[in-house]
Amino acid sequence: MVRKNACVLVVEDDSRMLRLEQLTLEKEGYSVTLSQSGEEALEILAETNPSLVLLDIGLPGMDGFTTCQRIREFSQVPVIMVTARDINKDKVRGLEFGADDYITKPFLASELAARVKAALRRSSSGAEATSPSFQCGDLVVDYAKNRISKRGEEVLLSSTEYRLLCYLARNAGRIVTRDQILERIWGEEYLGESHLLHVTIGRLRQKLGDDPKRPRYILTRRGIGYSFATEPVAVPVQAGSSASGY
Numbered sequence: 001m002v003r004k005n006a007c008v009l010v011v012e013d014d015s016r017m018l019r020l021e022q023l024t025l026e027k028e029g030y031s032v033t034l035s036q037s038g039e040e041a042l043e044i045l046a047e048t049n050p051s052l053v054l055l056d057i058g059l060p061g062m063d064g065f066t067t068c069q070r071i072r073e074f075s076q077v078p079v080i081m082v083t084a085r086d087i088n089k090d091k092v093r094g095l096e097f098g099a100d101d102y103i104t105k106p107f108l109a110s111e112l113a114a115r116v117k118a119a120l121r122r123s124s125s126g127a128e129a130t131s132p133s134f135q136c137g138d139l140v141v142d143y144a145k146n147r148i149s150k151r152g153e154e155v156l157l158s159s160t161e162y163r164l165l166c167y168l169a170r171n172a173g174r175i176v177t178r179d180q181i182l183e184r185i186w187g188e189e190y191l192g193e194s195h196l197l198h199v200t201i202g203r204l205r206q207k208l209g210d211d212p213k214r215p216r217y218i219l220t221r222r223g224i225g226y227s228f229a230t231e232p233v234a235v236p237v238q239a240g241s242s243a244s245g246y
């Protein structure tokens with residue numbers, strides 16, 4: 001269930017757009033905090049604890065990409081990037097900087113409401129634990145503490161990355177298809193949006209220190225999906241292994 005009193009931090013410099021987003025979200029029952037710059041948004045985020053950030057890319061001063069990157073240095077809050085027009089490059093870039101989803105201007109109020117609701121639903125569903133922890137070599141997923149560590153060092157993940165990792169880890173040794181992952185982690189309305197998955201897997205591998213060409217943990221099953229290794233794959237792997245690339 002999505003908390004109806006969830007607070008959304010909206011970051012947008014265009015006051016007309018800001019007002020529109022505010023009205024839409026308030027109509028859905030969320031409380032809304034407004035900010036017109038990335039710098040200010042970071043301060044608000046550090047002081048308050050919003051449930052979600054709606055973040056425009058085109059901002060004066062620090063742009064949305066950098067703001068998102070800075071947010072990820074200390075927070076797992078779900079971030080929806082607002083991109084101008086249908087620029088694919090921007091969508092992928094936003095995801096690479098740690099955003100959980102994006103919405104393209106111009107959008108309908110109903111579309112914004114649906115994206116926000118879906119993101120809040122995902123973040124509140126958390127990761128269901130079947131055992132208290134999972135270990136693959138030097139990588140430990142502590143479900144109870146929501147903590148990932150590698151060689152004892154904590155690895156900071158966004159909420160989407162964390163949920164994705166937990167889902168793969170819980171299915172370690174089994175192949176999960178791209179659509180199974182998209183449906184589980186993002187929701188059924190995201191089926192087919194495989195670039196979301198590719199970029200998030202790429203980011204996750206990077207944080208785990210996993211080389212996409214020779215992954216040790218998250219293995220690519222070409223044309224099908226991914227599987228999490230039960231034991232880290234020894235490096236170097238033979239060239240032409242089915243586990244290479246993504």
Ligand code: CA
Nearest residue numbers: 013056058059
């Ligand atoms: Ca703007």
